[in-house]
Amino acid sequence: MAGVSCAPALIALDWGTSSLRGFLMDGAGAVLEQRGSGHGIVNLPEPGVPGFEAAFAAMCGAWLDRFPALPVVAGGMVGSAQGWREAAYADCPADARRLAAGAAEVGTARGVRILIAPGLVCRAPGAAPDVMRGEEIQIAGALLAHPGLAARSLLVMPGTHSKWVVVEDGRIIRFATYMTGELFAVLCRHSLLGRLMTEEAATPEAAEAAFARGIAMARDSVPGDLAHQIFAARSLGLTGELPAAALRDFLSALLIGHEVVSGTRRAASEGAPLALVGEDALCRRYGAALQQFGTPPAVQLGNTAPAGLFHFAIAAGLVAPPAPGAQETLP
CATH class of the missing domain: 3.30.420.300 (2-keto-3-deoxy-galactonokinase, substrate binding domain)
Incomplete structure (x- = not known):
């Protein structure tokens, strides 16, 4: 070349x-x-x-x-x-x-x-x-x-502490951090919610359904709903509406969904193409969430x-x- x-x-x-x-x-x-x-x-x-x-x-x-x-x-x-x-x-x-x-x-x-x-x-x-x-x-x-x-874009960087970054003229103008990944880990390991969760992975169909349910719940929420909706990661398991193996997928989607609600609201006036930057599997999750919100990423990048x-x-x-x-x- x-x-x-x-x-x-x-x-x-x-x-x-x-x-x-x-x-x-x-x-x-x-x-x-x-x-x-x-x-x-x-x-x-x-x-x-x-x-x-x-x-x-x-x-x-x-x-x-x-x-x-x-x-x-x-x-x-x-x-x-x-x-x-x-x-x-x-x-x-x-x-x-x-x-x-x-x-x-x-x-x-x-x-x-x-x-x-x-x-x-x-x-x-x-x-x-x-x-x-x-x-x-x-x-x-x-x-x-x-x-x-570089001209104008919104970069979403999933992770333990996710970042939503506005770029203009090759410069980072501003950004917002969401502790989504850390919150997920704390809730799974150190709260009552984790008691019903299993280490085994859900079937692809069950995982997809649980993820879609969590995203939809976040999308339809009103301010202040998160603390209430998080409890569904327990109640859906107790009532048998979701299998134990899919509760992690539901909780992950709920937290990502609330991040997307806030992030897209902050960026609503930007009118810039959205790019996902980060680890492939996590970016795919965020991509699926953004798709359900009607804002699919224009590009997904790996390790930059x-x-x-x-x-x-x-x-x-x-x-x-x-x-x-x-x-x-x-x-």
Whole structure:
């Protein structure tokens, strides 16, 4: 393909709470090699700075032995207050240049400098501040790999803490966080609702019916209904209206549905194409929910973190922008 370069140009680290992923990338942004480990910031080989050093050496030592001059960038919770070096939140609106301007640097024992991306803070008038760390890199990757989203788009990023992000002119303008995934886990594991749930998966037909019922209940709700409707995850099981194996599907749909009710209401005036960004299975769930709300996503993207780290490195001047046409090689 035009513009493809197979020479390594960058080491990029997606360093989260529970896992670490490393990418050896070429000058066109293509991933040449990738590695993964469980050494997230709460699972280091040993506490403190020595643990970060050990995790970095295990992940990148062989790459740096072969290519000692490569720049290294990192994003995610490694830049949090509990990370290797804190990179303070940058303010919205923000693009890759703003992230590069707010980056922090940390030196390693072998003399390598790592540039760490900051998170973002959104301070809407009259509202509590909202923050993200890691998602801003995924957004940068989505915009680099899919330039059509940069002019104006709404990015929905499902996860433990889902994000609804408004993008205009290549900048993150504002966003809202929903603790949908964490709320689901807490209710299943630490509340009465989980007592009737089983570990076995429901049949596809039962799961689909339970999911559709949860979405419909959320769609037809009025403000304040969630605390009442959540109890249906127990009562539907007690009365036999839903099989125990499908109660998780119902509760998941109910919580996702309420997130979509709020998210689509917030974005009603945006009139922008909607894109899903994140893990495939969860994005499919959100896609099904959005379809029932009559707002199907225009595009669904997978892991855009490598492209985002590459975009961050370009903005920081660590690698040259890829030649025209080379972006088709991005992950």
